[in-house]
Amino acid sequence: MAIDNSTLNDVLKSSGVSDGTSKPKTQTTDSNALGKDAFLQLLVTQMQHQNPLDPQENGEFVAQLAQFSSLEGITALNDTVTAIAGAMGSSQALQASSLVGRSVIVQNDKAMVDTTKSFNGQVVVPQSISEGKVTIKDKDGNVVRTIDLGAQKAGNADFIWDGKNAKGEVAPAGEYTFTATTTVEGKSVEMYTLLPATVTSVTFGTNGGEMMLNLAGIGKVGISKVQTIGI
Known part of the structure; x- marks a missing residue:
């Protein structure tokens, strides 16, 4: 044909x-x-x-x-x-x-804190420990307070900061750094902290990219990094 x-x-x-x-x-x-x-x-x-x-x-x-x-x-x-x-x-x-205006829990060591009320955070404990602590520093790097975690099992350990310094005075509101440490076989080991932050805005991903949350005092964090969404 x-x-x-x-x-x-x-x-x-x-x-x-x-x-x-x-x-x-x-x-x-x-x-x-x-x-x-x-x-x-x-x-x-x-x-x-x-x-x-x-x-x-x-x-x-x-x-x-x-x-x-x-x-x-x-x-x-x-x-x-x-x-x-x-x-x-x-x-x-x-x-x-x-999500805008709501509080989310993300893995981070910094947070904006309103010291007029209690601040709740978590420490990721990789294995059972006999003792641990959370050191809180202000934006200038000065130690404001140290919180004793005591013995903890593997998992997420809660801690609460009442917003006061070591002298019992209310610390000024602002950005603070939280460092969690423990001792394993005589060596100091740092642990991850999960801290709350407020979502100020959202950036949409382009070409199928991940949506990014803009968090107060932290910056951009991928939505996949969010552990918990609060009020």
């Missing part, structure tokens, strides 16, 4: 597909891509111009129709994925708006 080149070129041109010798029409998509409309036109033209004395086998037409069905399926799948991505973006925006 053969199709006249001029007939094939006419079909390609009418479908916006380049025949390699003439410039295709300007389109927003790839002009060399064979779309489903062009595919169907080529199939119909092929049937119209086949040699009646040597017609194409039915199996060959079935194979071409199967390719057409696959193309339709891929197009529908792309549309579905695009719709899902849009829905996820809307859901992420709704989630982000609800």
Whole structure:
């Protein structure tokens, strides 16, 4: 079976597909891509111009129709994925708006503290310890208070700071650093701290990137780093 080149070129041109010798029409998509409309036109033209004395086998037409069905399926799948991505973006925006102004718990050693009320934090204890402590320093690096953790099992150990210094005076509100340490085999070992922070704004990820939370006194933290979301 053969199709006249001029007939094939006419079909390609009418479908916006380049025949390699003439410039295709300007389109927003790839002009060399064979779309489903062009595919169907080529199939119909092929049937119209086949040699009646040597017609194409039915199996060959079935194979071409199967390719057409696959193309339709891929197009529908792309549309579905695009719709899902849009829905996820809307859901992420709704989630982000609800986080602004709320308190979250993140792994960090700094926090903005209102010393007029108690400050609650946690220490990640990697293994059972006989003793441990949390050292609190102000923004200038001066030790304000040391909290004794005592013996702790592996897991998260809670601690509370009442906002007062070692002299029993209320410390000024502001940024403080919390360092948790213990002793393992005679060596001082630092442990992670989980501290609360207030979400001031949210930055959406681009090109599928992670949403970032802007936390007061800390900066940007990925939402995957959040341990707990509070009030």
